[in-house]
Amino acid sequence: MKIDVKTTKEKIIESALQLFETHGYHAVTVDTIVKNSGTSKGGFYHNFKSKDELLFTIHDFFITYVLDKAQEASEKWHTPAERLHAIVKSFVMMFEKYKPHVTVFYQESLYLGPEFVEKVEKKRDRYKEMMFSVVKEGIEKGEFRKELPVEILSMAIFGMINWTYRWYKAEGKYSIEEIADIYADLVMNATLTEEAKKKESYQSFFLTNQKPGRE
Numbered sequence: 001m002k003i004d005v006k007t008t009k010e011k012i013i014e015s016a017l018q019l020f021e022t023h024g025y026h027a028v029t030v031d032t033i034v035k036n037s038g039t040s041k042g043g044f045y046h047n048f049k050s051k052d053e054l055l056f057t058i059h060d061f062f063i064t065y066v067l068d069k070a071q072e073a074s075e076k077w078h079t080p081a082e083r084l085h086a087i088v089k090s091f092v093m094m095f096e097k098y099k100p101h102v103t104v105f106y107q108e109s110l111y112l113g114p115e116f117v118e119k120v121e122k123k124r125d126r127y128k129e130m131m132f133s134v135v136k137e138g139i140e141k142g143e144f145r146k147e148l149p150v151e152i153l154s155m156a157i158f159g160m161i162n163w164t165y166r167w168y169k170a171e172g173k174y175s176i177e178e179i180a181d182i183y184a185d186l187v188m189n190a191t192l193t194e195e196a197k198k199k200e201s202y203q204s205f206f207l208t209n210q211k212p213g214r215e
Contacts, residue, residue, distance in 0.1 A: 013054070017100045018100075024107070052111070055108060056112060066090060081188070085205050088184045092183050103165050185207045188202070
C-alpha cells in the first residue's frame with residue numbers, strides 16, 4: 001500500500017491555507033504556521049523567504065495551473081471555439097484542486113509586497129492575453145459574434161468564473177464537472193454565431209438533453 005508522505009513545504013502550505021482562511025493573513029505568524037504544521041522555523045525559511053512569499057506561492061499554484069491548461073488547449077485544439085470551450089472548462093475545474101488557494105488569495109492579496117504583486121500581475125496578464133487572443137481569433141474567423149467586444153466578453157467570462165470560489169462546495173448538488181459543463185454551455189451559447197452553433201462537431205458544447213445534478 002502506497003503511503004502519502006507530505007513534504008515540509010506541503011505541510012506548511014496546507015497549514016497556512018487553513019490558518020489564513022480562518023484568522024486572516026495579518027493575524028497569523030510564522031511561529032503559528034510552524035507549530036500548526038508540525039514543522040520547524042528552519043524548515044519554513046528553507047522553503048520561503050517570508051510569509052509574503054508563502055502567500056505568493058499560494059497564488060502561483062492556481063494561476064500556473066490555468067495557464068498550463070490554456071496552453072494545452074491552444075496546442076490540442078484547432079478552432080477558437082474548441083479552445084475557448086476547453087479554457088472555460090479547465091478554469092472552472094481549477095476550483096476542485098485549488099479552491100482554498102483562491103479563497104485565501106482573494107481575501108488576503110492586499111498584504112502582498114510590491115515585488116510579488118508585480119509577479120502576480122505578470123502571470124494574470126498572460127492569462128488575460130491568452131483569452132483575448134482566442135476570442136479575437138474567433139471573431140475574425142466568423143465563429144464568434146462580431147458585435148461582442150473582445151475585452152468585455154473576456155472579462156465577463158473571468159468575472160463569472162472567478163466568483164465560483166464564494167459558493168462552490170464539493171458536497172453540493174452539482175459536481176465540479178457538471179458546473180464546468182454549465183458554464184461552458186452559457187459561454188458558448190452567448191459567444192458562438194448562429195451558424196457556428198449548428199456545426200455537428202460543436203454539439204458537445206451544449207447541455208441539450210443532459211440532466212445535470214446529483215441524485
